[in-house]
Amino acid sequence: xxxxxxxxxxxxxxxxxxxxxxxxxxxxxxxxxxxxxxxxxxxxxxxxxxxxxxxxxxxxxxxxxxxxxxxxxxxxxxxxxxxxxxxxxxxxxxxxxxxxxxxxxxxxxxxxxxxxxxxxxxxxxxxxxxxxxxxxxxxxxxxxxxxxxxxxxxxxxxxxxxxxxxxxxxxxxxxxxxxxxxxxxxxxxxxxxxxxxxxxxxxxxxxxxxxxxxxxxxxxxxxxxxxxxxxxxxxxxxxxxxxxxxxxxxxxxxxxxxxxxxxxxxxxxxxxxxxxx
Numbered sequence: 001x002x003x004x005x006x007x008x009x010x011x012x013x014x015x016x017x018x019x020x021x022x023x024x025x026x027x028x029x030x031x032x033x034x035x036x037x038x039x040x041x042x043x044x045x046x047x048x049x050x051x052x053x054x055x056x057x058x059x060x061x062x063x064x065x066x067x068x069x070x071x072x073x074x075x076x077x078x079x080x081x082x083x084x085x086x087x088x089x090x091x092x093x094x095x096x097x098x099x100x101x102x103x104x105x106x107x108x109x110x111x112x113x114x115x116x117x118x119x120x121x122x123x124x125x126x127x128x129x130x131x132x133x134x135x136x137x138x139x140x141x142x143x144x145x146x147x148x149x150x151x152x153x154x155x156x157x158x159x160x161x162x163x164x165x166x167x168x169x170x171x172x173x174x175x176x177x178x179x180x181x182x183x184x185x186x187x188x189x190x191x192x193x194x195x196x197x198x199x200x201x202x203x204x205x206x207x208x209x210x211x212x213x214x215x216x217x218x219x220x221x222x223x224x225x226x227x228x229x230x231x232x233x234x235x236x237x238x239x240x241x242x243x244x245x246x247x248x249x250x251x252x253x254x255x256x257x258x259x260x261x262x263x264x265x266x267x268x269x270x271x272x273x274x275x276x277x
Contacts, residue, residue: 002262003039004040004042018045022039037074038074039075040255041077042079046060048060048082064090075262078098080178081097104204105136108137116171117137117171118146120173122177123161127149130147134147146166147166168193170198175193175204178205182213182217183218203227204228207232210236218237218241218245219241228248229251230249230250
């Protein structure tokens with residue numbers, strides 16, 4: 001049995017409502033003696049807090065894993081969780097981690113054939129994600145691609161850090177992240193790239209949460225396009241921003257192939273290596 005649920009907060013539902021309904025349904029399936037339950041959760045909420053940064057901080061990644069296990073889930077499938085190692089270590093049941101990297105590469109390759117490109121991480125924590133994309137993108141374009149990143153650290157809720165590492169002048173900058181929430185981290189990276197002479201600036205993130213002042217942030221004149229997947233409908237954005245700036249890529253085929261692999265016993269690593277046709 002595969003249960004597909006994206007834990008986003010819709011226009012009339014909170015994230016808590018979505019999570020509770022998912023847990024209730026999964027528990028009911030287990031009570032009905034299903035042989036196996038796989039939770040397919042394109043956007044797995046509450047996984048940004050994966051460690052304690054100060055005393056008494058919650059570790060919600062572990063709590064979500066415990067809740068899923070408590071209702072009898074045998075396997076969890078998710079797309080681009082915030083911290084993969086934390087998620088895998090928190091869950092005792094098998095987990096499958098899908099990546100939107102191939103979707104982004106398929107989108108950007110036709111547009112960047114004759115451009116000099118630099119892949120930018122908006123903070124040091126996303127360096128591994130950005131580097132994996134840079135290597136795959138470089139292979140797809142058959143030429144080297146540079147990298148850069150913006151310094152960022154948070155103290156008592158205030159984001160700081162002004163240093164920027166890498167060269168973006170006269171290049172097309174692609175900022176890579178796992179999610180865009182309020183967009184403030186993205187805005188800092190866009191401003192830094194713009195001030196250093198980037199030719200054009202794009203942003204790509206697997207999950208477009210878009211809360212708070214995200215519409216104003218994405219309207220930044222230096223930001224050409226924001227590319228996300230459809231794990232979360234972008235209903236919070238202003239219509240003009242959605243029309244002018246937003247590109248939504250369909251991840252349905254990726255999940256369909258993952259479900260097929262799990263159901264038939266094929267190796268998911270083959271799917272990740274081959275991408276989606």
